[in-house]
Amino acid sequence: MGEPFGPEGLPLELARERILEQLQPLGLVEQLPLAACLGRITAEPVLAGEAVPGFRASIMDGYAIPGSEQPLVGARWRLRGTSAAGAPFGAAVAAGEAVRILTGAVVPEGSGRVLPQELVGVEADQLELLKPCGASVWIRGPEEEAAAGQELVAAGQRLGVAELGRLASCGVCQLKVTQRPRLGLLISGDELLPPGRQRAPGQIWESNSALLTALLNRLGYAVADQRVVGDQPEPLRAALLQLAAGCDVVVSTGGVSAGDSDWIRPLVAELGAVNFWKLFLKPGRPFAWGQVAGVPFFGLPGNPVAAAVTALQLLWPALQRLEGAEPQLLLRLKVRLEAPLRRGVGRPELARAQLVVAADGGLLARVAGSQASSRIGSLQGADLLLEIPAELGALEAGTELWAQLLRLPLL
Template sequence: MTEPYPREGLPLDQARALVLEALQPLGLSESLPLADCLGRTLAETLHAAEAVPGFRASIMDGYAIAGSEPPEPGDSWQLMGRSAAGAPFRESLRPGQAVRVLTGAVVPEGSGWVLPQELVEACDGQLRLLKACGVNPWIRAMDEEAAAGGVLAQAGDRLGVAELARLASCGVQQCRVWSRPRVGLLISGDELLPPGEPRQLGEIWESNSTLLCALLQRLGYGVAVQRVVGDQPEPLRQALLELAANADVVVSTGGVSAGDTDWIRPLVAELGEVRFWKLFLKPGRPLAWGTVAGRPFFGLPGNPVAAAVTALQLLWPALQRLEGAEVALLPRLRVQLEQPLRRGSGRPELARASLVVADDGRLLARVAGSQASSRIGSLAQADLLLEIPAELGSLEAGAELWAQLLRLPIF
């Protein structure tokens, strides 16, 4: 156990660095069909087997003319046929000849120019240029997308929509990707009930499993096994050991503070090691990191917002490292507060906010409602996590802050 802990907790950047430094990629891979590779990380570098598209293609509907020099208005050619997508004109053009060519179709040998159809007149087998055609030949190179042997994607790349589409366009059918780490999730608390069950005074419906499973799924990961256990040391000990035996990472929520029934932290110290405890952060102070039975362990706070925020800041980067991906954090941008924000100084805060574009183009952060770490509603419609430094108290409208962007890219 690392001693002593900073009384106020570790700064977030320092905690993240300690976590990532302690982890190594799992090194397990699998070969999957391309359709199953969205969001996965490549375990191999992929090269193009041949040039793509593999032929010179017309960029628009028009006429391929013989020669490679820009023609002049009044020039004319004899029409020899037609080249369409999937039905190419297979002969070479000689001087004074042209063919009708459609978008995406093969441009015949002997032609270095496609004339847009709106610039020409075709009549009685003859083609005549009516207007100046400009300097663009409107031909797609045979290796525009990829040259034979060229790198399509590097090992370690995360495969998004665009990457998958490009691989498919280059004839790739399957990929070898790094296996995702298996997460074991433990939710603890005597007060927890399954949603739908009738409540007694003091009981709450358990939501952290739904929140964290959905969050991890959105980030491209999943929960392999989960347990909901009351605040009793022996059942919690057995649950921790079971999760460690069936997952690559053990994650818990609740039970890591210093209350009479907070058993998780002492159990982790017994079964492994607590490397640090407490973050200098709001929300998310009661957080533990270490190992359980040789597996990385994250003891997230019990309050749902704090659990979600710390999962984004620490658990998500750790899962990327274990998977073998380059660790990517949430992108950051500068924003201004739309309205005053009342707070006390003392701890850095990640406040939930929505992103608003003002009429003058400024990016504004709108903070609505309570920022309590128990209020899941503060996550709803949140586009941003505002980074508020510890030394700042209440802020006026127009104050400029860094913010982490929560909306993930589409492509």
């Protein structure tokens, strides 16, 4: 049935390593419009079909003059016409001539320099340089953004805002991306009641489905199928098999410990395998990893905070691997405790904290309220997961710790 790793359970890093080494990308591909590709993984390299911008373009509003030599103050030219964005001048610039040019417009043949408009004077059709123009020619090359055939995005890269903008600028309108894994979510517990219903004594409103679905959505993954089932073996067995038949990953909450009503772990062992089921981590000790009918299975703890934390630490990297990406973990940084923190030694802890910038610019971690794994309020406003080593108990203000940054990047 998969025994715990020693008396304390499997260390987090080793648990993640064991999970990832058993997973391979799904290898499924779909083609989508560029606008639908934010956050997706490229299935193949994306190359520029042609040079971009593909022509010499003016960086400034000003005047295109012949050659590229730096003219002297007092030099004069005769104006011949205008080159605007999308409306080139259409002829070469000869000696002694100049063309009015706007930002982004094609630089005419024969011109190797643009004079910014604030440096010149214009009277009738005569242009005169009034101030030194400096060394810059204010022209961007035809391959400034990309050369024809240049790789814009590698295969297996997650597409962010900047990638989509660059691809659009290079004329790309659709992409081949990997398919995301389909998730089946099983919430177990006799005490669970849908929000909005009147509670009887001992009942609680079910929140794990809302919490995990929102967290997974924020990470870019959707729940394809969801069940809320009481602690009865036959309905749970049926739900596990149905989810495994229609999904690429099965995720459950609760039922993986060793209590009288914890049916999930023995059922998974019966229907597939439990590779390990105990973590050396707070919150998150009752966690199971295995397979149901050949489909990867993640048994998250029943307490909501523990479920969210273990989903970030272990489920999220696995989903990235299945999607075809190199798993990326949360960015880590060093912070100092704003105030003393008391805790019991024994297990490493991922404590929820706010990031505070001190007056001197230093980064502080503010831990407020109970850190109980059942209190979802500890996640509200959390910017960090503080990594507290197992051997540390009483921590003084100013103690330096590593922390995982929970805020996602914009670009």
